[in-house]
Amino acid sequence: MSSILLVDDHAVLRAGLRLLLDAQPDLHVAGEAEDSRAAVAQAAALQPDLILLDLSLTNCSGLAAIPSLRTAAPQARILVLTMHDDEGYVRQALAAGAHGYVLKRAADAELIAAIRAVLRGELYIHPALTRQLLEELLPQMPPASPWESLSEREREVLVLVARGYTAAEIATRLNLSPKTVETYRTRGMEKLGLRSRAALVQFALDHNLLTST
Amino acid sequence: MNAGATKQHLSRWTSAVWNVIGAVNIRAKILGIVLGLVALMGVAATIEVRLLLEQTLTNQTYERSVAVARDVAARATDLVLMRDYYELFRLLRDTQANNPDLRYAFVIDSDGTIIAHTFGSGFPVGLRDANTVTAHEHHRSVLLTTDEGDVWDTAVPIFDGRAGIARVGLSLVAREQTIAAVTGQLLITTIMAAAMGITAAALLTWILTRPILQLVELAKAVANGDFSQRARRWANDEIGALTDAFNTMSEALAQVERERAEREQMRSQYVTQIITAQEEERKRIARELHDSTSQALTSLLVGLRSLADRHRSPELKQQVEDLRGIVGHVLNDLHTLARQLRPSVLDDLGLAAAIQRYVADCRTRSGLTIDLAMPGLNNERLDSALETALYRIVQEALTNVIRHAHATTASVVIERRTDRVRAIIEDDGCGFDPASLSGDGHLGLNGIRERAALLNGHLIIESAPGHGTTLYVEFPLPAPPEERYEQHSVGR
Ligand SMILES: Nc1ncnc2c1ncn2[C@@H]1O[C@H](COP(=O)(O)OP(=O)(O)OP(=O)(O)O)[C@@H](O)[C@H]1O
Numbered sequence: 058m059s060s061i062l063l064v065d066d067h068a069v070l071r072a073g074l075r076l077l078l079d080a081q082p083d084l085h086v087a088g089e090a091e092d093s094r095a096a097v098a099q100a101a102a103l104q105p106d107l108i109l110l111d112l113s114l115t116n117c118s119g120l121a122a123i124p125s126l127r128t129a130a131p132q133a134r135i136l137v138l139t140m141h142d143d144e145g146y147v148r149q150a151l152a153a154g155a156h157g158y159v160l161k162r163a164a165d166a167e168l169i170a171a172i173r174a175v176l177r178g179e180l181y182i183h184p185a186l187t188r189q190l191l192e193e194l195l196p197q198m199p200p201a202s203p204w205e206s207l208s209e210r211e212r213e214v215l216v217l218v219a220r221g222y223t224a225a226e227i228a229t230r231l232n233l234s235p236k237t238v239e240t241y242r243t244r245g246m247e248k249l250g251l252r253s254r255a256a257l258v259q260f261a262l263d264h265n266l267l268t269s270t
Numbered sequence: 271m272n273a274g275a276t277k278q279h280l281s282r283w284t285s286a287v288w289n290v291i292g293a294v295n296i297r298a299k300i301l302g303i304v305l306g307l308v309a310l311m312g313v314a315a316t317i318e319v320r321l322l323l324e325q326t327l328t329n330q331t332y333e334r335s336v337a338v339a340r341d342v343a344a345r346a347t348d349l350v351l352m353r354d355y356y357e358l359f360r361l362l363r364d365t366q367a368n369n370p371d372l373r374y375a376f377v378i379d380s381d382g383t384i385i386a387h388t389f390g391s392g393f394p395v396g397l398r399d400a401n402t403v404t405a406h407e408h409h410r411s412v413l414l415t416t417d418e419g420d421v422w423d424t425a426v427p428i429f430d431g432r433a434g435i436a437r438v439g440l441s442l443v444a445r446e447q448t449i450a451a452v453t454g455q456l457l458i459t460t461i462m463a464a465a466m467g468i469t470a471a472a473l474l475t476w477i478l479t480r481p482i483l484q485l486v487e488l489a490k491a492v493a494n495g496d497f498s499q500r501a502r503r504w505a506n507d508e509i510g511a512l513t514d515a516f517n518t519m520s521e522a523l524a525q526v527e528r529e530r531a532e533r534e535q536m537r538s539q540y541v542t543q544i545i546t547a548q549e550e551e552r553k554r555i556a557r558e559l560h561d562s563t564s565q566a567l568t569s570l571l572v573g574l575r576s577l578a579d580r581h582r583s584p585e586l587k588q589q590v591e592d593l594r595g596i597v598g599h600v601l602n603d604l605h606t607l608a609r610q611l612r613p614s615v616l617d618d619l620g621l622a623a624a625i626q627r628y629v630a631d632c633r634t635r636s637g638l639t640i641d642l643a644m645p646g647l648n649n650e651r652l653d654s655a656l657e658t659a660l661y662r663i664v665q666e667a668l669t670n671v672i673r674h675a676h677a678t679t680a681s682v683v684i685e686r687r688t689d690r691v692r693a694i695i696e697d698d699g700c701g702f703d704p705a706s707l708s709g710d711g712h713l714g715l716n717g718i719r720e721r722a723a724l725l726n727g728h729l730i731i732e733s734a735p736g737h738g739t740t741l742y743v744e745f746p747l748p749a750p751p752e753e754r755y756e757q758h759s760v761g762r
């Protein structure tokens with residue numbers, strides 16, 4: 058039997074969750090808390106196996122509460138249950154020490170499975186949110202740089218474009234007509250295989266072209 | 271035709287002269303006039319005086335030469351008749367002593383022999399025949415030009431010609447000296463008058479030009495938008511009136527400018543308030559949807575799940591399942607609505623996360639390729655008003671790209687530097703002519719410009735039909751508060 062601490066500022070939701078979880082043979086709700094202070098106190102007193110934590114609490118963000126919860130109950134697993142579906146929150150929650158991330162709108166379908174997985178020592182993240190996290194882990198293939206193959210002018214123009222100068226500014230700076238600037242830019246970007254300004258900026262960042270003046 | 275040519279000639283000359291006169295400043299003009307007048311007066315007076323003097327002196331010498339000659343002739347009569355040549359000679363010498371300008375005097379007897387003369391040695395050749403007089407003439411005078419200057423030579427018959435002729439020559443050299451002296455005096459006077467004239471003219475031009483130059487400075491200041499300066503009123507003349515008029519104008523302009531600035535200030539305050547109120551309201555509604563309504567619906571979901579778990583009837587289970595489906599949908603819709611109103615990410619996680627999320631949404635919604643780069647904008651937060659403005663600007667710009675551009679690729683670049691942050695939204699679509707953008711009906715770009723201006727930023731649109739569109743929005747950032755120094759003193 059695993060003990061669970063519910064932390065959510067919504068009493069009705071807590072009641073519903075208690076009903077749902079207590080119905081499971083292997084789970085029981087040991088306590089409830091509605092803000093982070095009470096949560097830390099309860100966690101220290103109850104030493105639950107799992108803390109089900111909402112990210113938006115009344116007085117402070119659930120994210121900020123994670124580290125103190127971990128010190129209060131070091132062996133407790135922390136599962137975040139939240140409305141927020143942005144991977145930024147997922148990243149921050151995991152960085153703070155959470156073991157799982159479940160969306161409230163999937164509470165009915167996934168919650169039980171997620172709790173069991175986290176209790177087993179696994180990491181559970183809502184499937185819709187894992188993609189972006191994983192993409193970051195994939196090795197970024199830096200394209201073979203044909204930077205050196207560009208002409209002097211093309212390079213000058215591209216560096217200024219990447220630094221955010223307007224076409225008019227570049228034209229005055231390099232003493233060219235705006236049309237010529239556009240030509241150099243298009244040609245240079247074609248040679249580098251870049252499809253947009255943002256891609257060019259990213260390329261310039263990767264090749265350290267933005268730093269020096 | 272001839273008259274026309276003359277006229278043309280004349281106008282060419284006039285314009286040439288005017289070019290010279292017009293090119294120099296007032297001081298030179300006045301000095302030129304004064305100098306010219308003084309010089310003209312001086313020269314005219316000198317010439318006039320010289321002529322007059324010459325005539326008067328010549329006449330005087332002539333009259334004296336007649337008088338002296340007649341005196342000599344009268345006194346010489348007895349001496350000639352008595353042939354007292356010694357006394358005659360003394361008479362001539364006395365006469366010469368009494369008249370310093372008497373060049374010479376001599377007496378010729380009726381035979382034509384010179385019987386007495388004042389020339390010490392040798393009588394000049396030809397002098398005797400240079401002038402003569404007949405017996406019944408009163409006198410005869412001739413102006414002789416000698417190598418010692420002009421001489422009035424007068425011949426008077428003695429004792430009606432029976433005792434010969436008396437001749438005297440009065441030199442005109444003194445006349446030349448007097449004229450020269452008077453001319454010199456006149457010249458000195460002219461130069462002194464010119465010097466005084468120049469001083470007076472310089473003073474006059476200073477008095478005249480000082481207020482004018484001051485007005486010129488003031489006009490320049492006004493042209494540069496500085497309405498605070500006032501011209502000093504120097505005199506009660508026309509320039510004083512001009513100064514007054516100018517000051518009144520500056521005052522009026524300053525007043526207009528103050529009112530304009532006040533109105534502008536009030537307007538931007540209102541707009542800021544409206545925008546802030548709108549954002550606050552959206553934030554409040556989004557939070558409400560998120561925190562209360564969604565939570566309640568989540569409770570419903572969980573409750574339905576428990577209900578399904580506790581009952582065995584498949585019919586009921588199915589109904590509960592359907593209900594759960596509906597609630598799930600509503601929950602999703604609410605969530606989307608809240609995010610569209612104002613994404614909580616923007617407040618909780620910052621601009622970068624919010625933009626990432628928004629761009630990702632746009633990609634799925636529109637099928638457009640949208641590249642995103644945010645150099646320098648890691649997880650540091652910017653001022654929240656600035657973050658909101660940048661988020662809304664990117665939102666409006668991308669909405670425009672999707673609605674108007676027919677583009678295949680768009681890109682969003684947000685670059686943060688130490689002193690500024692710049693957002694660039696670019697697409698490769700159809701483009702438009704930014705100059706043709708009218709104020710009414712189109713809130714998007716004008717809204718961007720307005721939002722930018724409220725935070726001291728500005729918008730640049732580069733677009734042309736067929737060449738895509740690029741929006742540059744730049745905001746200045748306040749200088750970082752000496753972070754490096756503080757860290758150093760803490761010792762980290
Ligand atoms: N990226 C773009 N590509 C092509 N045309 C554009 C683009 N952005 C704006 N325009 C043109 O500029 C006009 C003005 O845009 P703006 O966003 O100010 O108003 P709107 O989109 O027409 O209306 P609103 O934004 O108020 O709903 C648009 O109607 C469109 O013709």
Ligand SMILES: [Mg+2]
Pocket residue numbers: 666669670713714715
């Ligand atoms: Mg628009």
